[in-house]
Amino acid sequence: MRSPILDREEYIEQAYFFRIYRERLQENVPSQEILQSIQEEILATTRLPMAIDFLRTEILHSGRISDAMQRLPHYFAPFQTFVIQRAEDDESRFEQFVALKILESEATYRARNPTPSGMFVYQFECIARNRLGYAEGLRAIAMDPLYSDDWTRWIMRLSNDLGGKELSEIVYLASQHFHNRRATRSTQKTVESEVNTTPAPAMLFGDQEGRIAKANIGRDPLFFFAALQRQLDYPAVPRSQRANDNEKLPAVLEARLNKLEQRLKIIEMESKGGIDLKQFYRNPDRSDVS
16 A cells, blocks of 8 residues: 655655754764654654654664664655665665665655656665665655556566666656657658557656656766756765775874885885985085075
8 A cells, every 4th residue: 555645844854853863873872862852853743753752662672763664654655664674784785874864865855846757766876876676676666655656567667677778768768758759750650550559658757857868878877867966956866975984094094104105215216226315415506595
């Protein structure tokens, strides 16, 4: 059974909840304390305080909030639960901080009149970038309350279609731009056998999405996502900071590496015939400048 679409104020409070929960986890505050304190901050006219109370009770028993979210399908969307499940998986390398940031951005987008196409691209990119698993991920996406039955059927077929086509081509075939070009070709041809025998896919994406998808066929899918974000203001997917942090060395370690590099240069100079000390001599032709 598909869960209902919540009121706008619910998604606004959800975005706040996911953000504060992530920030306080980064400060090493225990989850139980975070849930207890944030419950008092959430707007009381929403249903989120009751959901947080259930999360806090469940985390005391199982240590996972995804179990509680799964038992609240009428409030949390399947994709939200799926993302947290992947973050809490013991064998997963998916960071919980990134998962909470993803849900924060998703709830923010839900609060500002989202489109099914924009939501799908965001959710699909989250799965692709973080390698969360296409089969289970697409099933969770398909059950989102924002999608119609046509969207659900199309998403469920993606697992098979992606094996032979790339995403940009599949989006193009399901866009208004493809249907417009198809209709134009049919009026220009006297023989319409091809048009009549080949059923047209469901028209789920707009003309602009179709044009961008067609331009990105054969290119890196990340370019396709980035173009949609630039041109149509689709939400950007948060990325892990782990790689960037690993590139920066601590100051002490960097200083030691610099010293080792200098010593290696001296050894190389000695092996080539000694060190030329003239470069360190004071030039007698040069007068002192007071």
